[in-house]
Amino acid sequence: MKHIICNIKNQNKIINRTVDVLQNGGLIIFPTDTVYGLLCDATNEQAVKKLIQFKNR
Numbered sequence: 001m002k003h004i005i006c007n008i009k010n011q012n013k014i015i016n017r018t019v020d021v022l023q024n025g026g027l028i029i030f031p032t033d034t035v036y037g038l039l040c041d042a043t044n045e046q047a048v049k050k051l052i053q054f055k056n057r
């Protein structure tokens with residue numbers, strides 16, 4: 001797992017890395033105002049399984 005902190009200077013790098021992770025079946029965890037969001041490619045069966053396993057469901 002890799003942590004990346006987003007700021008104004010590295011936004012394009014973050015967007016490109018996020019797309020790369022999603023295209024390769026990875027998960028993205030990101031903070032919102034009140035909770036953490038979980039993101040995966042819903043068309044990728046392995047990514048969805050990984051998300052379900054991560055959520056212990």
